[in-house]
Amino acid sequence: RYVRQLQRLQLLFSPTAADARGAREFVEEAAQDFARQHPDVVLYVSPHSGPGPAPVLRAEYLNGTVRDELIASKTSEEIVQLATKLANQSGLDIIRIRKPFHTDNPSVQGQWHPLTNKPSILTVQGPRLQPQ
């Protein structure tokens, strides 16, 4: 069955900084709807007062990866889109995928090896039968 890989989202922002305006609007308007639509993601909202680091959305996944996304000077809708994108991701590292295909059953009739189509030593080559 499908298990959402996103465990929790932590929204760290400051209530007075100018670039956290989108984050504040997100918390006021869209955060509750997002939490209701994704009941298996725990959303933590933690405002830290005073001048601090930039507003960040921290996503923790089931395999342990923690991903920080800057939300400075982003609008509320953009933060919603970003949050849904993080919610639909898995926690695997975002690196170049070497091949866009993978199969668990690489061969159906048996993989070829140098002896596949060679006759076995037990087959006996008899004299050719004359047509009757």
Place this chain on the structure above:
Amino acid sequence: TAPAPGKKRWLRAYLELQRLQAPPQRRSEKPNWDYHAEVQAFSHRLQENFALDLLKTAFVNPCYIESEEARRRQLGLDKDAVALQLQDNTGLAERGLRFARAYLAQCFEGAYPELPAKGIEALVNFLTSQELVSYVAQNLSVQDLALCRDFPAPPDVLQRTFLAVIGALLESSGPERTGIFVRDFFIPQLIGKDLFEIWEVVNPMGLLLEELTKRNISAPEPRITRQLGVSTVLPVYFVGLYCDKKMLAEGPGETLLAAEEEAARVALRKLYGYTENRRPWDYSKPKQGLAAEKAISSN
């Protein structure tokens, strides 16, 4: 003149080093943690309705209770305050283990009717072994929610916690849903695994002879089918097993004995129906009633 006050250049590197060298801590001790919300999210993530108090008792391990009582005694509280009101998860874990074993054994008996009891037992033991269950539990965030004395939680604690979760599900939702849960999380761990990787068979030829006598087929005759590089360091022999001059199975090997053993294993795989090209497992919705009743009756 004194240097200008302000943040030093080495400060950032020093703070980064402190952050990297800090000892690993439980997630519950880091900021932003709400146990009740996490437990609710856990039940939604698995798409199951749990009774939350049963689920919370499922996460409590006996080592945690002991360590908590010891800590309270050390802090000098009264005898009444020392005794915790929490229950263990050992009962739930036992029930979960019994149900999981019975259900998996029943699944395998239905899917591979030719497989003998020892083979089914080996498969079930593999699926309920410590490494596999703790791996599944780690990837479902059970290690954050489980309350235990050591961090990181040892594999037997994770296994007991996950089996207790299955027991809690059994109590809350009934055997059918728990059966579907066990099927969805344990059986995919068999993908890509070969039967004889899981089941150690010492004498495959003897086992094959027993199977063939049960089916009234004559003893197999091994013959060399193909050979390559006989006089080199790496020869390859293909030995075929023939019953009544019809081929049963063929297996490769480095020496003749190894090839014969491999051919016996291939023949056993074919007889038990556990080949690589068998039909994949059926994950569709089960028919009502039958599976659950059998699981309860075998409990």
